[in-house]
Amino acid sequence: PTYDNILVETHGRVGLIRLNRPAALNALCDALVRELGAQLQAFDADKAIGAIVITGSDRAFAAGADIKEMHGRTNPDAMMEDFIGANWESVLKVKKPVIAAVAGFALGGGCELAMMCDMIFAADTAKFGQPEINLGVIPGAGGTQRLTRAVGKSKAMDMVLTARMMDAAEAERANLVSRVFPADQLLPEVLKIAAKIADLSPVAVQFAKQAVNRAFETTLAEGVRHERALFLSLFGTPHQKEGMAAFIEKRKPNFQ
Ligand code: HXC
DSSP, X not given: OOOSSEEEEEETTEEEEXXXXXXXXXXXXXXXXXXXXHXXXXXXXXXXXXXXXXXXXXXXXXXXXXXXXXXXXXXXXXXXXXTTTTTGGGGGGOOSOEEEEEOSEEETHHHHHHHHSSEEEEETTOEEEOGGGGGTOOOOSSHHHHHHHHHOHHHHHHHHHHOOEEEHHHHHHTTSSSEEEOGGGHHHHHHHHHHHHHTSOHHHHHHHHHHHXXXXXXXXXXXXXXHHHHHHHGGXXXXXXXXXXHHHTTSOOOOO
């Protein structure tokens, strides 16, 4: 398919999606969010792809939902279209790992999109924020929930109520991002990490993602039971035999 608002590349077994509305700092208009959802679904269905990276430009990952588009929305329209549920949550439906590589602004819906991904890697230029309060609204794509789980209550309240931005160093200290790289190394480093994951057992990777995500949805005892069931079921896969045989034979495993 051809897209107007995203660029799509593959790097070996890694699928890369670049948000691409430079004139609007990658503001997430409906069309962009629809295209992103369609391509995520396509990569998820493609056996040649093992991991997915979403990135923006040097200046902005995404400066939020498109304010010019939202401005005219009426309450019944917004509810009837289910404009958040229908497309924004497409990231959450992907079974393969989805990695956000964030440089520049990740604000509002841009920060929320990054937080829907499985991990966030940041350039030292990254700036995260939930400035919706300045617009007379609040985060609407999970920001109040995911930011709070990531950085705790006081810092989440600070971000959501004052609309201030958090730089990359603070985001790393606060556990919002897993690692920070110099801006010119962000994408190459993230592609390397994604390539490593993409070469692993696809079923083990999928189960690992599922198990970690379960930690946010359930009690400890239930989460541990879920993990154990997944762990045991992996002993029925050829990947477990291959992975363990490769270790014993002192060679690299081949999971593909
Ligand atoms: C539409 C946007 C935009 C946005 C930037 N632009 N952000 N257009 N929606 N969210 C446009 C500007 O209008 C401008 O277009 C161009 O991008 C460049 O932006 P500038 O403001 O000129 O750049 P700069 O001075 O460098 O400031 C950068 C900025 C600022 C600090 C990121 O653009 C900003 O504050 N943007 C809005 C951030 C925000 O409030 N995000 C939350 C949105 S609400 P023109 O045509 O004028 O050159 C949200 C809710 C999600 O995300 C809920 C789930 C659906």
